[in-house]
Amino acid sequence: MKIYISLPIAILLFIFSANYAINLLEDDAQTFTQQLTQIEEAVQKGNQQKANAIYEEVAQRWNTQYKKWAVLVDHDKLDDINRLLVKIKIDIAQNESLDQDIAEVIYLFQSIPRTEKITWQNIL
Numbered sequence: 001m002k003i004y005i006s007l008p009i010a011i012l013l014f015i016f017s018a019n020y021a022i023n024l025l026e027d028d029a030q031t032f033t034q035q036l037t038q039i040e041e042a043v044q045k046g047n048q049q050k051a052n053a054i055y056e057e058v059a060q061r062w063n064t065q066y067k068k069w070a071v072l073v074d075h076d077k078l079d080d081i082n083r084l085l086v087k088i089k090i091d092i093a094q095n096e097s098l099d100q101d102i103a104e105v106i107y108l109f110q111s112i113p114r115t116e117k118i119t120w121q122n123i124l
Contacts, residue, residue, distance in 0.1 A: 087101050
């Protein structure tokens with residue numbers, strides 16, 4: 001009888017804790033999106049120093065948050081984010097257009113938490 005009670009409770013705890021972690025990813029994604037938009041605006045205004053400063057903040061934050069994301073997200077998607085962040089740095093240094101790269105990174109940051117949600121359908 002105890003197993004019939006403890007198993008649903010364990011599943012519920014797993015769902016709630018995983019969804020809480022995904023909500024943390026959504027908060028991180030929103031912060032990264034805002035910072036990437038600021039980089040794009042700085043480059044459009046010709047302010048390379050500000051773009052580089054914001055990029056360094058993004059890179060440093062991503063290095064600390066990467067481990068948290070790696071626990072919950074497919075590593076191929078994280079590798080795409082890493083690749084695009086490096087490409088953005090190169091584009092800033094060479095004064096090239098960032099529109100497509102930033103749009104891709106923002107898309108990844110916003111879509112990953114949505115696709116990684118844990119629901120009853122995923123479990124069953």
